Amino acid sequence: MDKPMSAPYYGMLEEIHVMLVDHDKDFVTEMVDLLMTHDYKVTTVSSASTAMSMLSKGKKKIDVMIISVHSSNLISFELLAQTVALDIITLFICDEHNEILAKKALEEGAYLYLTKPFGEEIVKILWQFILRKNLQREKAREGLEKNEDQMNVDDTVGDNEEQHGEKKSVTNIEDQSNTFHEAENNVISNRKYELRRKRGRTRTKKINEEENSSIDTNKVVRRKTYMEWTVDLHAKFMKAVQQLGEGRCFPKEILVEMNVPGLTRMQVASHLQKCRRNKWRAPKERKYTRRRSCRGPSSDSQQRGSFRKFGKMPRLQTNVSNLQLNPNQTQKGLEFPFPTLSTDSILARGESSIQQQLYHPQLQVQPLNLSIDNSFNNPSLLALNNVGDGIQQQHEIFFEMLGSQGIQGQNIWNTNYRSGQVFDSGDHHTQSDYNLDFNAALGTTYSGSGTIFDTDVGNATVTDYNLNVNVDNLTTYSGSTVVSEGSVENMTINGLGAPTKNFQQYIGESNMFSPSNFVAASNESNIVGSGSHEKENSDAYFDFNNINTLFQNHGPPSANLPNEQGSEFYQVCSDDQVVTTQSVQFPGIASYPEKSSK
DNA sequence: ACAGAAATAT
DNA sequence: GATATTTCTG
Numbered sequence: 001m002d003k004p005m006s007a008p009y010y011g012m013l014e015e016i017h018v019m020l021v022d023h024d025k026d027f028v029t030e031m032v033d034l035l036m037t038h039d040y041k042v043t044t045v046s047s048a049s050t051a052m053s054m055l056s057k058g059k060k061k062i063d064v065m066i067i068s069v070h071s072s073n074l075i076s077f078e079l080l081a082q083t084v085a086l087d088i089i090t091l092f093i094c095d096e097h098n099e100i101l102a103k104k105a106l107e108e109g110a111y112l113y114l115t116k117p118f119g120e121e122i123v124k125i126l127w128q129f130i131l132r133k134n135l136q137r138e139k140a141r142e143g144l145e146k147n148e149d150q151m152n153v154d155d156t157v158g159d160n161e162e163q164h165g166e167k168k169s170v171t172n173i174e175d176q177s178n179t180f181h182e183a184e185n186n187v188i189s190n191r192k193y194e195l196r197r198k199r200g201r202t203r204t205k206k207i208n209e210e211e212n213s214s215i216d217t218n219k220v221v222r223r224k225t226y227m228e229w230t231v232d233l234h235a236k237f238m239k240a241v242q243q244l245g246e247g248r249c250f251p252k253e254i255l256v257e258m259n260v261p262g263l264t265r266m267q268v269a270s271h272l273q274k275c276r277r278n279k280w281r282a283p284k285e286r287k288y289t290r291r292r293s294c295r296g297p298s299s300d301s302q303q304r305g306s307f308r309k310f311g312k313m314p315r316l317q318t319n320v321s322n323l324q325l326n327p328n329q330t331q332k333g334l335e336f337p338f339p340t341l342s343t344d345s346i347l348a349r350g351e352s353s354i355q356q357q358l359y360h361p362q363l364q365v366q367p368l369n370l371s372i373d374n375s376f377n378n379p380s381l382l383a384l385n386n387v388g389d390g391i392q393q394q395h396e397i398f399f400e401m402l403g404s405q406g407i408q409g410q411n412i413w414n415t416n417y418r419s420g421q422v423f424d425s426g427d428h429h430t431q432s433d434y435n436l437d438f439n440a441a442l443g444t445t446y447s448g449s450g451t452i453f454d455t456d457v458g459n460a461t462v463t464d465y466n467l468n469v470n471v472d473n474l475t476t477y478s479g480s481t482v483v484s485e486g487s488v489e490n491m492t493i494n495g496l497g498a499p500t501k502n503f504q505q506y507i508g509e510s511n512m513f514s515p516s517n518f519v520a521a522s523n524e525s526n527i528v529g530s531g532s533h534e535k536e537n538s539d540a541y542f543d544f545n546n547i548n549t550l551f552q553n554h555g556p557p558s559a560n561l562p563n564e565q566g567s568e569f570y571q572v573c574s575d576d577q578v579v580t581t582q583s584v585q586f587p588g589i590a591s592y593p594e595k596s597s598k
Numbered sequence: 599a600c601a602g603a604a605a606t607a608t
Numbered sequence: 609g610a611t612a613t614t615t616c617t618g
Contacts, residue, residue: 226608226612250601265600270612273602279611286610600618607613 015283016127017041017061021051021079022068022093027116031066034123040064048079055082063130065090069101077108084109089129093118134227135262227263229271231282236260237271 018035022028023046035042043060045051048067052075054060065083069076069092076092083090092105092113102113111129114122229237240257241249251269258268274280 229611252600266613269601270614273604274611276602281610283611603615603617605613605615608611 015041016063016130017043018064018066018126019043019045019051019054019060019062020066020068021045021048021076022066023047023070024068027068034120038123038126040123040126048073048075052079052082055079055086055088062086062088064088064126066093067091068093069105070095077104080105080108080110087133089133091122227267228283229280231284233260233263234271234280234282237268237275 016039018040020028020031020035020042022031022044028044032042032044043054043062045054051065051067055062062083065079065088067076067079067083067090080090080092089111090109092102092110093116094101094113095116097115105113112122236258237254240254243257244253249272251265251272254272255263255265255268271280
């Protein structure tokens, strides 16, 4: 197709839907062509009445309505009234110029009155109307918000705001419109809900539609209050988050950083919430409603990690569409999922509902997901979950596993983790100098398939991430992946006791990374490459001693983790024996530093 | 005042 | 069924 500059003029608009109302087939064809050329989504309707019924169903989101008016078409004006009420930009198009008609149309709220044939220019700039209107609306909403804050009025909710305080009599709408129309909602057994109800949620658009027959053009009809998080907007959001640093991205700061007029803190917070849970999909993606139909763990185990993001920077899953955050680099949230296998650390087991109860927002809780396949196809033995508590600023981390003992048939082992230092991203503004050392020593046996080191390091701005893996005496290996899902700039593998040429297989087979600088050493050689093997120099250093068995996956499937395969469970960190990821990527945890004390 | 979870609206 | 908004709590 030849639409070289498609997106540019949409600004922050995702898609513009145009409805064209005309029975003149030729004209329709022509217009549709034209509109499509400029990337509008077009719906055509042959009559005004059809259009009206479509609108009333409200199935389709329409931004612009183009109504052809032939002869004295009363119904066209009815349609116009409706579109105006719905806050849809409406263009009247006539065969010939008619001043009276034009005036009337404009009076009734039409945006433009055009005569037939009209230049492409108009179509080109159509999007500006939308954007402008949106901006206006946002501004108005902002004003409203401010008003509410100031006068502490909490129920002017529904309608047009009297910005100039003149008549805040609106306050009186009280609860009358707060109907119980959804009374059959089963949930309402709770007192809380009753209370909530009393506060009232007045938001009946129907009312507006009726009463707005007399249109006041500069009054924003607050109807559809939804704003959509477009890909662009989301990209901005992500950029802001990154810029702020993952440990300190609060809605308010993100808002400021994003600098999008009209965007509210609430909206940012809400989006943040969504993202943390990894529940957000780009609008386009939503069409393909990913039915997780098969609850069975088999199908898409490593599809999207489904790590829930609490207190952490949301990592954009690969399927979160084509947001081009940084065109040249893939987005990699700084995240080291650490399905800690210490049974000590698994306080909650079984059903997630129970876990939910255990979960306290202010506690350090990490969601875990082992993303284990039904047949241990790709167990994630060790994944590091961006460790750090947001307070300490050390650049190193020292993990030690003592007395590890494999469990037959499982890919977990009993061990105590001791978390010494903290891996904190706070000081690394661009995350440009992480070092991670992984050191597994002594009689390690690895058999079966799985992932020893499963991490996804770095993000778009990582420039030189060093991963040093030191696996001594990895005597048996017959699996698939040692390091997976990583994207590591510099890689040092040390002490593998295997010829160099085989190293790649240790790095995994399918979804592996390809370090731009891959260095490996055999067991007796020392560090090769950048080699910050010493704890002192490393941002992260892992030393796993006495690991008798890492993997033994030959056991029956029944021998599984305490939780169900593929299910999520929470890890509650309450004391220092229990390990783990004390990271606070997203703030909100008790350990958040002083900051922003006003 | 504000972050975050959860309820609710669309 | 999903996303955005609003309420509510800490």
